[in-house]
Amino acid sequence: MDISTVELDRIASDIWSAMLGLTLEPHYDAPVFPPDERVATGIVQITGDFEGAVTIQLTGAKAREVAAVMFAMEPDEIGDEEVSDAVGELANMTGGNVKSTMCGTCQLSLPSVTSGRDYQVSVPGTAVRDRIGMTQDGDLVVITLLMREDA
């Protein structure tokens, strides 16, 4: 399994551009959110020829903005359910494209979404293989590829 073929930045840029009409820019600093920032995380797991997970993280405000674009509504009309749905779909599309890039026979889980402040995301038995930070209109978006350590 050659994970070097996975270009997280290209995958993310294509998704945000085609589905949201938003441009992601490179982020040259450490892809870390301030501890007091509310962060939404969407995650999908991949099993089969490749074992791991893909996460996408964005600020709560950006997640609401993305949901508003997806639902063609104003951000203040968007509820938590819509935000969760939108972040889950971003994770699903990102993970689905990662899977399609490098997997022969793999299964993609349904997405899970969580949000809060100053928390860590871990998938037992996996390690971070790639993590990129990008920005959309100055707001950080972080995408992480985790891979099972014995794979």
Next chain:
Amino acid sequence: MKILVVDDSKAMRAIVKRALSTLDRVAGATIIEAVDGKEALGVIEAESPDLVLSDWNMPEMTGIELLQALNEAGSAPTFGFVTSESTPEMHELAKTHGARFLVSKPFTPQALDQALAGAL
């Protein structure tokens, strides 16, 4: 024309519906929705859509399971997938079961239109 959009994501159903609304090819079509394959089976029986646009990976019943169930019942309408997963194996499986196309997410309305051109 009646089009059924099947996806467990409400956001993606909204995006697919919005893309369809921009296409002359399906202008005036009535768009109906289902949240997974299981619900879609009931909607198809009740509403007899002309076209089904389905996600692949869904709870309760996946898109390919839905297509298989429709084939077994001998009642499959024109069927296409709109999915974030797009391996050659999935294309082959979809084709084997009679799907007319598989549009990969992310997609543009133009990509959807191109797929529909070969199916409608």
